[in-house]
Amino acid sequence: MTDDLVARIREALRVVIDPELGHNVVDLGFLYRITVDQGDVRIVMTATTKGCPAAAFLREGVAASTAQVEGVRSVDVEMTFDPPWTPSCIEPAVRSSLGFANVN
Amino acid sequence: MIGGTLSKWTMSYFAIAITWLIAAEALMAAGFGFPAADVAAADTLVIVHMVCIGWLSMAMCGALFQFVPVLVGKPLFDERWELPALVLLTAGLTALLAGFLVLGGRLPAGLWLLPLAATLLAAGFALVVADLGLTVWRARPPVGPAHFVLAGLVSLCATVALGTGFAWSLSGHGGEELGKVLATGVPLHAIAGLGGWLTLTAMGVSYRLLSMFMLAPDVDGKKSRLTLAAGSAAIGVAVAGGLFAIEAEAGLGIVLAAAAAFGLATFALYGRDVAALYRNRKRRQLELNTKMAAYGFASLAAAALLGIALVATGSFAAHVGAFAFLVAFGWLSGLVLAKLYKIVAFLTWLETYGPAMGRLPTPRVQDLVAEGRASKWFAVYFVSVWGGTASLLFGQASVFRGAAAVMTLATAGIVQELIRTRRLADVAEPLRLPNGTQPPCLLYSRT
Ligand code: HEM
Numbered sequence: 274m275t276d277d278l279v280a281r282i283r284e285a286l287r288v289v290i291d292p293e294l295g296h297n298v299v300d301l302g303f304l305y306r307i308t309v310d311q312g313d314v315r316i317v318m319t320a321t322t323k324g325c326p327a328a329a330f331l332r333e334g335v336a337a338s339t340a341q342v343e344g345v346r347s348v349d350v351e352m353t354f355d356p357p358w359t360p361s362c363i364e365p366a367v368r369s370s371l372g373f374a375n376v377n
Numbered sequence: 378m379i380g381g382t383l384s385k386w387t388m389s390y391f392a393i394a395i396t397w398l399i400a401a402e403a404l405m406a407a408g409f410g411f412p413a414a415d416v417a418a419a420d421t422l423v424i425v426h427m428v429c430i431g432w433l434s435m436a437m438c439g440a441l442f443q444f445v446p447v448l449v450g451k452p453l454f455d456e457r458w459e460l461p462a463l464v465l466l467t468a469g470l471t472a473l474l475a476g477f478l479v480l481g482g483r484l485p486a487g488l489w490l491l492p493l494a495a496t497l498l499a500a501g502f503a504l505v506v507a508d509l510g511l512t513v514w515r516a517r518p519p520v521g522p523a524h525f526v527l528a529g530l531v532s533l534c535a536t537v538a539l540g541t542g543f544a545w546s547l548s549g550h551g552g553e554e555l556g557k558v559l560a561t562g563v564p565l566h567a568i569a570g571l572g573g574w575l576t577l578t579a580m581g582v583s584y585r586l587l588s589m590f591m592l593a594p595d596v597d598g599k600k601s602r603l604t605l606a607a608g609s610a611a612i613g614v615a616v617a618g619g620l621f622a623i624e625a626e627a628g629l630g631i632v633l634a635a636a637a638a639f640g641l642a643t644f645a646l647y648g649r650d651v652a653a654l655y656r657n658r659k660r661r662q663l664e665l666n667t668k669m670a671a672y673g674f675a676s677l678a679a680a681a682l683l684g685i686a687l688v689a690t691g692s693f694a695a696h697v698g699a700f701a702f703l704v705a706f707g708w709l710s711g712l713v714l715a716k717l718y719k720i721v722a723f724l725t726w727l728e729t730y731g732p733a734m735g736r737l738p739t740p741r742v743q744d745l746v747a748e749g750r751a752s753k754w755f756a757v758y759f760v761s762v763w764g765g766t767a768s769l770l771f772g773q774a775s776v777f778r779g780a781a782a783v784m785t786l787a788t789a790g791i792v793q794e795l796i797r798t799r800r801l802a803d804v805a806e807p808l809r810l811p812n813g814t815q816p817p818c819l820l821y822s823r824t
Pocket of ligand 1: 416422429434498536539540559563566574575
């Protein structure tokens, strides 16, 4: 049941894109951890650059679209830059289409 | 922090700045000021300050209001100072230009305009410096690029102080001491303005923007501190040493030579830092803004080489106009235009689609621009700037006017692209304005 909810949340979060990279936060590997406790959802996520004004909107966006998922009672989103995001977090299929060197 | 992430008046600063740029370019194309008139002629001063204050300083202030809070991770000290500063600067610049026209005999007597202008400009810049300085102070100790901004703001204060002194002196109120500074100290004012305020600030901002938009690791703090130390030494030696030399009636030669040596070291160190950013970037494909910024960096390198060649052949004084033109239009304006192209798209995206994120599908920032079209205007811009520099070096005034006309056209082309971005004209339906989003206003941001 919990796994199912996490899967549905991840699916819902595909609508949230990083405006710079143009891909959704799921494929980009921005979501570090999603934990669910009886409908109370806690998400730990990151963004490419600390202090970037888009990061605040990303966080809000993740919270907003999670809240719309059926079965979610409350959402708490934490933004962290530790560990920092690197392109190796990206889904391999998406990585080359973004023009990232594979060595990273 | 959402409301605090967008600066309401940054777009207004940009709009006014670009208007001054186009006006200055059109005047150059019409043959007003240098090279038809002397470098120090009143007409030239009109153009110089339209470009230095109207275009470059306004664009820089607008960008800093948005950028410094991002840099230090704290909201701007007081957003309500942005608009009064814009009004004071615009009024002050208008009065300054009128004062220069009086000085050149194009307007009837009214030299009191100069001290009035200096007072308005000083008040406007004081608001900017205080607002930004207090923002950095909130986040003390300042980090990396914030140091560059602080050094830039200190240089701005020095520039304005000297300019104010000149203005009083030219209006006949300065007394003997100020007269001495006016007689030989103009290079100090120009170096503090173009070199200290505009160049050091642009360097600091570029470190952060380049690493953000190319996903490159930040420049090592030790390295950028060394770059800044060399740059501050160049400006400090030029201004403080210069004033001392003027007071001692010793001539500026040695002081300016020492400042130039520090200046060259700064450019070399900065070149090393920027090369590392491009080399270590994780995003391989360059966007238009980072490609065009590279032409700005190339112009800076070319200006450094040109400076060395002119000094070596003893012809720097004869060609200082060409040198300053390349610094102002190739390096500073080139970099600012390239970054504006990105910043406008980015801020427009945040303003329009940021609040809809997670609720609706949104376009990418890149969907707001048409780089293919814009790159042609940028290419025309840089080629005409380099052609203009060459025509000045070879004393071809009419070729220069042609180059200025082409620059005007290219700038207008870039502006049209910026307006299309603001109007979301290139965003494909149905993503353009889904229900619940509002189109942005052209000249300011809703926050
Ligand atoms: C309060 C603001 C300012 C005032 C009142 C002012 C005033 C002046 C005056 C009176 C001169 C001419 C001195 C002479 O040759 O007789 C001058 C020259 C110059 N100023 Fe300013 N200025 C101000 C701000 C700035 C800023 C912010 C910059 C650059 C960022 C700047 C760049 C220059 C340059 C490059 C020259 C030399 C121009 C030439 O000789 O052709 N000024 N300024």
